[in-house]
Amino acid sequence: MLLLLKLNEVSDLYDLIIIGSGPAGSVAGITAARLGLKTLILEKDKKGRDKFCGGGITYGVEKFLREHVSKEISETIEIRVDGFIIFSPKGRELIVRFGEELKEYGGLVRRLVFDKKLMEIAESEGAELKEKKTVVDIKKKKEDVVVRTLDGNKYKGRYIILANGVQDKLGKKAGLPPLRIEQLGGCWGTEYPYDMNSLFKFWSNRISKPIFLFFGIVPVGYGWIFPKKQHLNIGIGTNLKNFRDHKKKFQNFIEIAKNAEVLPKNLKINYDRAWLIPFGDIPRKKTYSIEYKLLATGDAAGFVHPVTGEGLYGAVHGGALAAKIIRKALDYDDPKILREYENLWWKEFGEDMFYYGKKIAKMLYRNRFAMEIGIKMIMCDKECVKRLSYLISHYNNTVTKKFYEQISGLRLFSLMLKSIKVPMRMVYEV
Ligand SMILES: Cc1cc2nc3c(=O)[nH]c(=O)nc-3n(C[C@H](O)[C@H](O)[C@H](O)COP(=O)(O)OP(=O)(O)OC[C@H]3O[C@@H](n4cnc5c(N)ncnc54)[C@H](O)[C@@H]3O)c2cc1C
Numbered sequence: 083m084l085l086l087l088k089l090n091e092v093s094d095l096y097d098l099i100i101i102g103s104g105p106a107g108s109v110a111g112i113t114a115a116r117l118g119l120k121t122l123i124l125e126k127d128k129k130g131r132d133k134f135c136g137g138g139i140t141y142g143v144e145k146f147l148r149e150h151v152s153k154e155i156s157e158t159i160e161i162r163v164d165g166f167i168i169f170s171p172k173g174r175e176l177i178v179r180f181g182e183e184l185k186e187y188g189g190l191v192r193r194l195v196f197d198k199k200l201m202e203i204a205e206s207e208g209a210e211l212k213e214k215k216t217v218v219d220i221k222k223k224k225e226d227v228v229v230r231t232l233d234g235n236k237y238k239g240r241y242i243i244l245a246n247g248v249q250d251k252l253g254k255k256a257g258l259p260p261l262r263i264e265q266l267g268g269c270w271g272t273e274y275p276y277d278m279n280s281l282f283k284f285w286s287n288r289i290s291k292p293i294f295l296f297f298g299i300v301p302v303g304y305g306w307i308f309p310k311k312q313h314l315n316i317g318i319g320t321n322l323k324n325f326r327d328h329k330k331k332f333q334n335f336i337e338i339a340k341n342a343e344v345l346p347k348n349l350k351i352n353y354d355r356a357w358l359i360p361f362g363d364i365p366r367k368k369t370y371s372i373e374y375k376l377l378a379t380g381d382a383a384g385f386v387h388p389v390t391g392e393g394l395y396g397a398v399h400g401g402a403l404a405a406k407i408i409r410k411a412l413d414y415d416d417p418k419i420l421r422e423y424e425n426l427w428w429k430e431f432g433e434d435m436f437y438y439g440k441k442i443a444k445m446l447y448r449n450r451f452a453m454e455i456g457i458k459m460i461m462c463d464k465e466c467v468k469r470l471s472y473l474i475s476h477y478n479n480t481v482t483k484k485f486y487e488q489i490s491g492l493r494l495f496s497l498m499l500k501s502i503k504v505p506m507r508m509v510y511e512v
Pocket residue numbers: 101102103104105106107124125126127131133134135136137138139140215216217218245246247248269270317357358359379380381382386391392393394395397
């Protein structure tokens with residue numbers, strides 16, 4: 083009886099309860115704590131949990147985190163990338179070496195290290211993090227909101243941030259339409275342990291530490307090979323319609339990578355993990371609820387770039403904005419302020435990411451033929467290559483627009499003409 087009473091007890095009142103401590107939840111927690119909010123983060127897993135991810139930290143993500151979170155984040159970068167190599171469906175190769183500017187930030191991390199660091203910073207800033215707490219319900223209680231965890235505990239907050247990732251089931255309760263099938267994609271792949279120094283030597287006639295992107299592996303999306311310190315991160319990402327025949331598609335990808343001399347011929351690699359990603363007609367149609375005093379951010383809001391699949395930028399920038407809006411709503415004692423969140427994220431990164439991103443995705447991911455033509459067009463034009471490099475690096479929040487402008491309108495026709503004679507391999511330095 084005593085135990086039951088204890089289980090049903092509601093916690094003290096928090097200004098903010100954040101559900102999920104991935105990058106979006108942790109950055110929201112760091113921002114909120116620094117703004118003086120009594121903040122609780124509830125995480126279903128534990129500190130140091132892993133997430134299947136390429137771990138590509140763009141220039142934009144590292145810069146944002148260094149400026150708004152902590153310079154310590156750079157310590158989590160395992161490999162500094164010095165360029166990228168794109169393969170077209172027909173095996174054309176675009177090799178781009180980064181100059182000093184693009185090398186300044188960005189690289190590859192292991193998510194268990196990167197996410198743990200952000201959680202630790204959140205705690206050191208004063209946010210309270212509770213691990214092994216799966217939130218299963220959200221209820222309104224007069225002016226406040228009560229969340230219930232799987233172990234029966236209840237936590238009361240004045241505001242909520244949903245940062246529980248792509249599989250969110252809680253937003254629906256607060257009237258946020260869930261991510262539909264057309265807004266979801268899937269990834270599958272592996273982390274293959276390898277003596278990476280030998281591979282860096284093997285690749286050095288092109289670029290020694292590039293990321294590789296292979297188009298044509300799936301009709302929509304791409305395959306990637308990202309080098310880490312002690313392993314290769316290999317995967318394929320596509321929309322849900324094409325999220326099948328995993329084994330066959332993966333083996334085909336590995337063979338293509340071997341023939342392109344990216345992987346040594348003797349490697350036997352199988353996929354062993356898969357995860358969902360917001361992809362396609364994103365973001366989520368609504369990201370706030372005044373009634374439930376709640377904002378959604380990161381994957382739970384669908385903040386993933388529709389061309390590159392980069393989700394960490396939307397997670398960290400979105401998380402910070404959500405916390406700032408909640409601070410304002412508390413200051414004015416007016417939950418209606420939450421409405422401003424959508425204008426804010428749209429202005430700061432959404433228009434570039436989603437309005438222009440979806441236009442490019444529509445052109446590039448139409449079919450294999452469109453991918454081939456698109457890559458040929460980019461390969462033949464130095465300005466296109468430069469803008470693509472800035473887009474892949476998320477150099478700033480107009481990169482998608484700038485890239486779109488370079489490949490659309492009248493330019494499209496001149497690029498098409500120019501691309502007729504593009505060779506099988508082009509090398510650039512940007
Ligand atoms: C295979 C793959 C490769 C990718 N590669 C890249 C890449 O290279 N670069 C890039 O920028 N993006 C990449 N992404 C996207 C990126 O991983 C996500 O966009 C990013 O993790 C989103 O962060 P988040 O904090 O919103 O969600 P998550 O990182 O998913 O964190 C959500 C957290 O919420 C917790 N949680 C869930 N439900 C509950 C609950 N009910 N109660 C309490 N806690 C809960 C989870 O345990 C988790 O810790 C990739 C995605 C995939 C699937």
